[in-house]
Amino acid sequence: MEQTLIILKPDAVQRRLIGKILQRFEDKGLRIAAMKFMRISRPLAERHYEVHKGKPFYPGLIEYITSGPVIVMVLAGPQIVAVTRKMMGKTFGFEAEPGTIRGDFGISRTLNLVHGSDAPETAQKEISLYFSKDEMVEFAMCDEPWSIQKENV
Ligand code: ATP
Numbered sequence: 001m002e003q004t005l006i007i008l009k010p011d012a013v014q015r016r017l018i019g020k021i022l023q024r025f026e027d028k029g030l031r032i033a034a035m036k037f038m039r040i041s042r043p044l045a046e047r048h049y050e051v052h053k054g055k056p057f058y059p060g061l062i063e064y065i066t067s068g069p070v071i072v073m074v075l076a077g078p079q080i081v082a083v084t085r086k087m088m089g090k091t092f093g094f095e096a097e098p099g100t101i102r103g104d105f106g107i108s109r110t111l112n113l114v115h116g117s118d119a120p121e122t123a124q125k126e127i128s129l130y131f132s133k134d135e136m137v138e139f140a141m142c143d144e145p146w147s148i149q150k151e152n153v
């Protein structure tokens, strides 16, 4: 099944929004394949956001993502990258649609609460930055026969 890397960023943790954001992903019927609470080091942040190196917002972005602990998780499900990106909403809180995580909980440009991989290939690269193979948990959710049609997997 397709996987994505989701990060509940330092502002989500500090604003005690972990439960509310996680609830949305659980309600959608996604499976958690790995999860940890950690602080992202500067070298790891630089690897994660290397595509943005040189952009004006890059220094502030590295500062922000390393500024406090985060929840990092791998979610699995059909079309998971597209589904989670849709649930997150547009990058900037002031542009994100109501009903999305960024649209409902934030109004900032950089402090946008949540990260989600932007393509299945990016997801695999990002997952390997944060999780070793033995930290991934393989199992089936008991409601999968009722929530996921086989042809969609
Ligand atoms: P993410 O990769 O964190 O899921 P995204 O894919 O929606 O977000 P990107 O274009 O990859 O957006 O930007 C990475 C992060 O850099 C954004 O989430 C935001 O925190 C920050 N960012 C992006 N563009 C700007 C900008 N113009 N000004 C300030 N911060 C920005």
Ligand code: MG
Binding pocket: 116, 118
């Ligand atoms: Mg991105």
